[in-house]
Amino acid sequence: MMQPIHPAEVQRRLESLKDQDVYIHLEMTTGAYAAHHDASKHPAATFITNAVIQYSHSLISGNGPYRVGLKMLQGWIYSEGLTHYEENEPERLILAGHDQQGKLVVSLQLSREPF
Amino acid sequence: MERVLVILPHPDDEVFGLSGTLAQLIDQGAIVTYACLTLGEMGRNMGFPPFASRVTLPQIRRGELEESCAAIGIQDLRMLGFHDKTIEFEDKVFLDEHIHALIEEVKPDVIFTFYPGYSVHPDHDATGEAVVRTVGRLPEADRPPVYCMAFSRDHEQAIGKPDISFDVRDYLKNKLAALRAHRSQFQAADIIGSKQHTDKEIRERFGTERFWTYKFETWK
Ligand SMILES: [Zn+2]
Numbered sequence: 001m002m003q004p005i006h007p008a009e010v011q012r013r014l015e016s017l018k019d020q021d022v023y024i025h026l027e028m029t030t031g032a033y034a035a036h037h038d039a040s041k042h043p044a045a046t047f048i049t050n051a052v053i054q055y056s057h058s059l060i061s062g063n064g065p066y067r068v069g070l071k072m073l074q075g076w077i078y079s080e081g082l083t084h085y086e087e088n089e090p091e092r093l094i095l096a097g098h099d100q101q102g103k104l105v106v107s108l109q110l111s112r113e114p115f
Numbered sequence: 116m117e118r119v120l121v122i123l124p125h126p127d128d129e130v131f132g133l134s135g136t137l138a139q140l141i142d143q144g145a146i147v148t149y150a151c152l153t154l155g156e157m158g159r160n161m162g163f164p165p166f167a168s169r170v171t172l173p174q175i176r177r178g179e180l181e182e183s184c185a186a187i188g189i190q191d192l193r194m195l196g197f198h199d200k201t202i203e204f205e206d207k208v209f210l211d212e213h214i215h216a217l218i219e220e221v222k223p224d225v226i227f228t229f230y231p232g233y234s235v236h237p238d239h240d241a242t243g244e245a246v247v248r249t250v251g252r253l254p255e256a257d258r259p260p261v262y263c264m265a266f267s268r269d270h271e272q273a274i275g276k277p278d279i280s281f282d283v284r285d286y287l288k289n290k291l292a293a294l295r296a297h298r299s300q301f302q303a304a305d306i307i308g309s310k311q312h313t314d315k316e317i318r319e320r321f322g323t324e325r326f327w328t329y330k331f332e333t334w335k
Contacts, residue, residue: 002165025169031159032200032236036268045200047157086168094168102163109169 002084002096007060010085013093014058014068017110025049025109026079050114053077065097068108079108116140119147120223120259121189122214122246124202124238125155126180127297132264133227134187134293135283136324141188142286148191148221150214151180152242157199160300167299179297186292193217203241207248214249223259226250230263230327233270251331262326277325284322291321 029045057071060082070077079095086094092113097106109115119140123129129137129149137147154173161167167175177194184192195213197205218226231243243263250258262279283290295303307317 002161002168027157027169029157029159032238036235039268047200084165084168086170089170092170094170096161096165096168098161098165102161102165103159104161104165104169105159107169115170 001086001088002094003087005060005064005066005083005085005095006087007066009087010060010066010068010093010095011058013090014060014070014110017093017112018055018058020112021052021054022110022112023050023114024053024077025107025115026051026077027107029105031103068095077108079106081106082108116143116145116224118221118223119145119225119227120217120221121147121149121227122152122217122242123149123228124152124197124236124242125158125199126151126176126183127155127300128229128239129183129187130290130293130297130301131321132266132324134183135286135290135321136227136281136326137189138187138286138289139281139283141190146191147187147189148193148217148223149184149189150193150195150217152195152197152202153199153238154180154194155199155300158300162299163302172299175299176297179299182296183293186296187289200238202238202245205241207245210245211249211252214245215252218249218253218259226259226261227326228261228263230265230270230274230329233265233267233274234263235267247329247331250329255331258331261329263329264325265327274327277327279326279328281324281326282322283324284318287318287321291317 027047030043034041034043055070055072061067066082067080081097082095083098084096092111095108099105155176156173228246229239229243231240234240
């Protein structure tokens with residue numbers, strides 16, 4: 001069950017996955033129907049799933065919605081607008097940002113196994 | 116219409132435009148095979164407040180789809196295992212082979228799908244395209260009619276008025292149950308109205324389902 005983010009718990013899980021190969025799912029989307037419902041909207045979406053990354057430093061920041069930054073050997077991963085996490089997944093980190101209608105806008109997931 | 120084949124990309128695509136028609140055809144003795152290409156695993160709706168995640172959504176939507184099909188009476192549900200949002204990028208030979216095999220097996224009297232180019236979501240258009248491409252390759256005498264749903268803006272300017280329509284007012288119970296089954300996707304109360312909508316309004320709004328018979332002479 002998705003729960004509002006508990007930053008300390010998310011930080012603990014970020015630490016537990018650092019310095020090792022992990023699979024990442026990173027996504028942002030306005031939805032495929034954005035322009036159908038409102039012609040002034042610009043539909044955009046992007047995702048990458050099951051890429052393998054490694055980070056040496058991580059932080060969840062902000063007062064909610066939250067931001068997460070992961071420092072890799074040669075670059076960064078950044079995600080903003082995160083509101084929820086899956087509390088019953090201690091082995092993986094499942095983060096998502098939902099808008100006021102509950103629709104997913106952004107997601108950041110890390111796991112030792114592929115998604 | 117005894118054998119009906121439905122080919123759509125997402126769980127819930129069956130609800131608004133087609134579920135009443137299917138319930139009616141099944142009531143009249145049809146056997147329906149519904150091939151749903153993906154599990155809608157990239158959907159943005161996760162319930163309100165959100166109860167699903169990217170990780171749990173595929174299984175949740177699988178269950179919702181099964182419940183929706185049971186409400187409609189669909190006897191044969193196939194989940195083909197394609198990935199949501201990728202149908203337009205999928206290898207066309209691979210995709211068409213799947214659809215061709217289904218047609219060969221089911222030997223449908225009619226196929227329901229989306230109208231290619233006029234169905235808003237890229238997966239909808241790509242699914243309709245694959246169906247039309249595959250059926251178009253059959254010898255003319257072997258082609259089952261393809262009934263398409265369309266709902267893009269201004270689609271009637273391009274493809275005219277629908278030529279097939281089903282009065283499904285006697286099957287609204289099935290249709291609303293199918294709608295409610297997809298609880299991660301729809302807040303049924305918002306759509307149907309908690310109490311504000313009278314039965315008459317619901318019957319007018321949901322009571323007719325319309326389709327365009329695909330014209331293969333325009334296809335190349
Ligand atoms: Zn759809």
